[in-house]
C-alpha cells in the first residue's frame with residue numbers, strides 16, 4: 001500500500017508547472033544548503049533498475065568553475081551549430097542563459113553498477129536501465145526544485161564526447177564514470193513559457209493499440225516543425241548562440 005497523503009491534484013499541478021528555464025536566473029539569489037540537501041535527497045530516493053543507484057552528483061557553486069563550464073558548453077556547440085546551419089539552415093540553438101544559475105548539479109552515472117542486475121538483465125538491458133535510473137534521479141531533483149519555487153534546466157550536451165571529456169578533466173571525474181546531465185538550479189525573474197503537450201486521448205490506447213491514433217510521418221514532421229524545440233518560436237532564450245563568422 002502506498003503511504004503518501006499528498007493531494008494528487010497538487011502534485012499534478014506541480015508536475016504541470018515545472019518547465020525548463022533557459023534564461024533569467026538570478027545569480028544573486030542563493031540556493032541554501034538546506035534546499036540543496038532536499039534536492040539531492042529527492043534524487044537519492046529515485047527508483048533504479050536492480051536498485052543499482054548508478055548516480056553520483058557534483059554540486060558546483062564556485063562562480064569561476066560555473067563560468068568555465070558555461071564557456072565550454074558554448075565552445076562545444078560550434079560544430080553542432082555548423083551542422084544545423086548547413087543541413088537545416090537554422091542558426092540558433094539553446095543558449096547559455098543558465099550561466100547565471102548559482103548552482104550547477106552535474107549528474108554522473110557509474111555503468112559498473114550493472115553488476116547489480118541479474119545476468120540476463122545485464123546482457124539485455126544494462127544500458128537502458130542505467131539511463132532510466134539517471135533520468136529518474138534527474139526528474140526527482142527537478143520536481144523537488146519546483147516544489148520550492150526553484151527553476152531548473154536540462155543541459156544534456158554534457159554527455160557529448162568532447163564536453164564530457166573536458167568536464168571529466170576539469171572536475172576530476174574518474175574515467176569509469178559517465179557524465180549525464182548538468183542541472184542548473186536557481187531562482188528566475190519570471191516563469192518560463194509553458195510548453196504544450198499532446199492531448200491525453202491522442203496518446204492513450206484502451207485495451208489494445210488503436211491504429212487510428214498512430215502518428216503519420218506527415219504528422220510527425222509537422223509536429224517537429226511547429227510544436228517541438230525545432231519550432232521557430234520555441235523559447236530558446238538566454239544568451240543566444242549564433243554561428244561564429246568564419
Ligand SMILES: Cc1cc2nc3c(=O)[nH]c(=O)nc-3n(C[C@H](O)[C@H](O)[C@H](O)COP(=O)(O)O)c2cc1C
Nearest residue numbers: 018019020021022094153154155156157194195229
Ligand atoms: C533527455 C532530455 C534532454 C534535454 N536536453 C536539453 C538540452 O540540452 N538543452 C535544453 O535547453 N533543453 C533540454 N531538454 C529540455 C526539453 O527541451 C524540454 O523538457 C521540453 O522542451 C519541454 O519543455 P519543458 O521542460 O519546459 O516542459 C532536455 C530534456 C530531456 C528530457
